[in-house]
Structure formats: structure tokens, C-alpha cells
Amino acid sequence: MSDIWSLYSEKVMEHFKNPRNVGEIENPDGVGRVGNPVCGDIMELYIKVNDGIIVDAKFKTFGCGAAIASSSMVTEMVKGNSIEEALKISNKAVAEALDGLPPVKMHCSVLAEDALKAAIENYLSNSTSPL
Amino acid sequence: MRRIYLDHAATTPTRPEVVKAMLPYFTDAFGNASSIYSYGREARGAVEEARIKVAELIGARGEEVIFTSGGTEADNYALKGVAYANERKGNHIITTSIEHHAVLEVCRFLGRRRFQITYLPVDKYGLVDPDDVKRAITDKTILISVMHANNQVGTIEPVEEIGKIAREAGVYFHIDAVQTLGHIPVDVDELKVDLLAISAHKLYGPKGVGALYVRKGTRLVSFMHGGEQEKRRRAGTENVPAIVGLGRAVELAGQEMGKEVERLAYLRDKLIKGLVEKIDHIRLNGHPTRRLPNNVNVSVDFVEGESLLLNLDLEGICASTGSACSSASLEPSHVLLALGLPAEQAHGSLRFTLGRENTEADVEQVLEVLPGIVARLRAMSPLLKTQK
Numbered sequence: 001m002s003d004i005w006s007l008y009s010e011k012v013m014e015h016f017k018n019p020r021n022v023g024e025i026e027n028p029d030g031v032g033r034v035g036n037p038v039c040g041d042i043m044e045l046y047i048k049v050n051d052g053i054i055v056d057a058k059f060k061t062f063g064c065g066a067a068i069a070s071s072s073m074v075t076e077m078v079k080g081n082s083i084e085e086a087l088k089i090s091n092k093a094v095a096e097a098l099d100g101l102p103p104v105k106m107h108c109s110v111l112a113e114d115a116l117k118a119a120i121e122n123y124l125s126n127s128t129s130p131l
Numbered sequence: 132m133r134r135i136y137l138d139h140a141a142t143t144p145t146r147p148e149v150v151k152a153m154l155p156y157f158t159d160a161f162g163n164a165s166s167i168y169s170y171g172r173e174a175r176g177a178v179e180e181a182r183i184k185v186a187e188l189i190g191a192r193g194e195e196v197i198f199t200s201g202g203t204e205a206d207n208y209a210l211k212g213v214a215y216a217n218e219r220k221g222n223h224i225i226t227t228s229i230e231h232h233a234v235l236e237v238c239r240f241l242g243r244r245r246f247q248i249t250y251l252p253v254d255k256y257g258l259v260d261p262d263d264v265k266r267a268i269t270d271k272t273i274l275i276s277v278m279h280a281n282n283q284v285g286t287i288e289p290v291e292e293i294g295k296i297a298r299e300a301g302v303y304f305h306i307d308a309v310q311t312l313g314h315i316p317v318d319v320d321e322l323k324v325d326l327l328a329i330s331a332h333k334l335y336g337p338k339g340v341g342a343l344y345v346r347k348g349t350r351l352v353s354f355m356h357g358g359e360q361e362k363r364r365r366a367g368t369e370n371v372p373a374i375v376g377l378g379r380a381v382e383l384a385g386q387e388m389g390k391e392v393e394r395l396a397y398l399r400d401k402l403i404k405g406l407v408e409k410i411d412h413i414r415l416n417g418h419p420t421r422r423l424p425n426n427v428n429v430s431v432d433f434v435e436g437e438s439l440l441l442n443l444d445l446e447g448i449c450a451s452t453g454s455a456c457s458s459a460s461l462e463p464s465h466v467l468l469a470l471g472l473p474a475e476q477a478h479g480s481l482r483f484t485l486g487r488e489n490t491e492a493d494v495e496q497v498l499e500v501l502p503g504i505v506a507r508l509r510a511m512s513p514l515l516k517t518q519k
Contacts, residue, residue, distance in 0.1 A: 013441075017445070022511045037473070037474045038463075044513040062513055063438065064437035064438055068511065
């Protein structure tokens with residue numbers, strides 16, 4: 001596994017060492033939970049939405065260095081976005097923001113995109129429920 | 132930063148005494164061991180001396196030792212060599228579900244051809260039941276292959292009992308002794324083995340050299356075709372310096388084994404005890420007592436192995452994990468799954484394997500930094516909350 005070390009960019013290591021937005025949001029407007037223990041990655045993403053703008057995002061992740069860095073990065077990217085903008089954040093964009101991920105770790109960025117989409121879907125299904 | 136190497140099951144540093152023994156055979160004594168003039172005779176003498184040293188450590192005769200490029204080649208040769216030489220007798224091979232890939236992948240290869248492979252299960256400690264071996268034997272069985280001790284969890288298998296069963300059934304018995312030779316006594320007659328795989332770089336010898344012990348009279352085909360080296364079984368000019376290195380490493384291991392085993396077992400037990408005391412929700416993988424003296428393998432609940440390793444590496448500590456977040460399959464260690472661990476615990480495994488240069492201070496350093504790392508990772512783990 002030692003090859004993975006040298007393949008992680010400084011940015012990945014920086015986010016891994018000091019992950020942003022770790023934790024949960026109390027009374028979140030949307031929660032997304034993706035991944036499974038068999039693959040060794042589980043990601044939970046919480047969002048707070050005000051007037052269609054994501055004002056806060058937090059995460060909890062069980063996973064490797066790339067999974068933790070991807071979670072940290074996607075929460076950073078999404079804050080201040082409208083729902084529409086947030087839905088456009090792709091796994092590639094997350095990976096690029098981290099100065100790239102090793103090929104075998106690209107699935108971690110996919111997980112980050114999926115977690116965000118799941119949280120937004122959860123928010124939309126809550127907010128459109130009959131009043 | 133002081134680096135602490137705790138991955139001796141992966142590889143070991145080559146001892147200076149070993150390097151010193153090897154050096155002349157790169158330069159002054161560079162001859163081809165097959166040449167008849169003085170340079171050749173020097174090289175031949177060194178190769179044969181190393182062969183005797185390897186044979187002595189395992190209670191064999193020199194003529195029963197074949198040099199290879201390492202443990203993987205020795206395992207490949209044992210399995211393929213016996214399989215293809217004994218096809219008329221049968222096509223059934225018995226092995227276990229926790230073997231090293233150097234055995235498992237050969238079995239899968241043979242299994243896709245005309246051979247039938249039985250993969251025996253293990254108990255929660257990683258032990259193979261000799262009765263299972265006995266029951267699996269059919270009139271088509273030609274080979275039983277069981278590792279002496281498991282490289283990941285350190286469990287020492289009951290190979291002596293299995294050897295007895297194999298001998299009574301008239302079936303060849305191969306053991307992978309890569310993790311045990313130099314750590315615990317290995318005697319081919321006591322264990323009743325017909326084939327035994329050895330690697331030099333796991334016992335402070337150089338990489339790229341190993342040996343296969345083949346009991347006299349064992350039928351197996353040649354592995355490499357070409358020149359007449361290694362009695363035509365493994366052709367190719369001998370890697371003389373590496374073979375000399377293997378011989379010296381084996382010699383040193385034999386001289387120092389007893390005391391070093393005691394020292395390592397003490398450090399091992401101190402590390403296990405300390406980890407269990409200092410970290411909640413942590414468990415030892417493998418057998419509590421039938422265990423390699425240098426192996427500590429634990430599962431840390433709610434966290435993933437690679438992130439543990441990265442954090443340890445940032446502290447200068449080198450260990451390994453059964454998590455496979457980086458492999459294409461994403462499946463965790465086949466060994467830990469065979470022990471019955473759920474996937475998330477297999478992903479949270481950490482292996483420390485101690486060696487000659489490790490001290491009590493190294494163990495204390497691990498115990499000092501790991502609890503903090505675990506706490507930090509658990510604080511961001513979604514699994515912990517689910518448990519509450």
C-alpha cells in the first residue's frame with residue numbers, strides 16, 4: 001500500500017490531517033448516507049438550507065484518507081451554493097479541487113458526490129411534503 | 132523524526148553481517164558456479180555451503196534444498212511441480228482459505244484447469260482443524276498445502292498433526308514456512324513435511340532469494356527449463372551473492388532464535404496488553420497463544436485501517452492493515468473474513484510485526500500515539516453513533 005502514500009497530493013494530506021466541517025448538524029434540512037462497510041467507506045453528509053442556499057454542511061466519514069479528504073472538500077465546496085449549483089458538483093470537481101486522487105481512489109470522490117446528492121434529495125423530499 | 136518500523140512480516144532489513152558475507156561474490160568471487168576453473172569453483176563452494184546451512188536449520192540434507200527467487204516461487208514450484216508430476220495418481224489438492232496469495236492464486240490457477248481444490252475453513256482464531264483435513268482426503272488427493280503460520284494474524288497451524296495425517300494417507304504435504312523459519316523451530320522430519328517454502332528477506336536476508344525443501348523421492352516436474360542448475364529442476368545461473376546471503380541469514384537465525392523469540396514475545400504481549408487497556412472496542416485477531424512471537428493484529432472498531440496507517444505514518448510508525456481501500460476489489464483481507472470478522476472490523480485491522488531492532492521504547496511510543504489517533508478518527512466516524 002505504500003505507493004498510495006506518495007500518490008496522495010499535498011492537498012489531500014492537508015484535508016486528511018485537518019478535515020473541515022467534521023460533525024453533525026442539529027435539525028439538518030437534509031441528510032445523505034452512502035457507501036457500505038464491505039467497501040470500507042461510509043459517508044454521512046448534513047446540510048442546512050436557508051432560502052434555497054446551503055448555509056452549512058458537515059460530515060461524518062468512516063473510510064480511508066481519500067474518503068476523509070473528499071468529504072472535507074465537498075462540504076467546503078457546497079457552502080454558499082444554491083441547490084441548483086450544488087447539484088452540479090461532480091466527483092471530478094471534488095477530485096480536481098484536491099489536486100487529483102489516485103485512480104484506485106476515484107470512487108471516494110464518487111462517494112462524496114453521491115452523499116451530497118442524497119442530502120439534497122432528502123432536503124427536497126422534506127421541503128415539498130404537503131404542508 | 133525517529134522512524135519506528137513495525138512491519139517485519141512484510142520485509143526485514145538485511146543484517147550487516149549478511150551484506151558483508153554477500154559482498155565478495157559481486158566482485159572478487161564473481162564466477163559462474165557452473166564453470167570449472169577457480170572462479171567457478173569459488174562460487175560453487177559458496178552456493179553449496181549456503182545449501183548446507185539452510186538444510187541444517189530445517190533438519191534436512193543439502194541435496195533436498197533447491198534455491199529459488201523467493202517464497203512466492205517456492206510455493207509456486209511446490210504446488211505446480213507436484214500437481215503436474217502426479218496427475219496420473221490424482222487431481223485433488225487440499226489447502227486452506229487463509230493461505231498467502233502465493234499459494235491461493237496457484238490453487239485458483241490449477242482449479243481452472245483439471246485440478247480440484249478443497250479450501251478448508253478455519254475457526255475464529257484462524258486454526259485449521261486436522262480432522263477437516265482428514266475428511267477432505269480422497270483417493271484422488273495428491274497434495275496438502277497448509278501454511279506453518281499465517282502472515283496476517285500470526286496463528287501457528289497444527290502442521291505436525293496434519294503432517295501425520297498426510298503421511299498416513301500417502302499424500303504429499305507442503306508448508307509455507309516463510310513466516311516461521313528463524314522465528315520458531317522448523318524441522319521437516321518432526322513436522323513430516325515433503326515440501327517447505329523459505330524466503331530470505333523475512334529473516335534479515337536479501338530480497339529475491341528463497342528456497343524450496345523437497346524431500347528425497349518426492350515426484351515433481353522441473354520448474355525452470357534450461358541449464359543443469361539445481362539438478363535441472365530450476366535452471367538459470369545461480370544468484371550467488373543472494374544465495375550466500377540466505378545462507379548467512381539462516382545461520383544467524385539459528386544461532387539467535389531462542390533468546391530473540393523470548394524478547395519479541397515479551398514486547399508482543401506488552402503491546403497487546405497496552406492496546407486493549409488504552410483503547411475501547413479493540414480486539415485481538417488470531418490466536419491468543421498459538422501465535423508468532425512478533426505478531427500483533429487488532430481490529431479497531433468504527434475506524435478504517437488506511438486512515439489509521441496514514442496517521443501512524445505521520446508519527447513515523449510503519450504498520451500495515453487488512454483493509455483494502457486501495458485495491459481494485461475494495462474487499463478487505465481474505466484472512467480476516469475467513470476468521471468470521473464482519474467487513475467493517477476487517478477494514479479496521481492493524482498489524483504490527485516486531486523485529487530485531489525494535490525496543491520497549493518503540494512499543495511505548497505506539498501506545499502513546501495510537502489512542503489519540505483512534506479518538507480523532509472515531510470523532511468523525513458515522514459508525515460510532517449507530518452503536519450508541
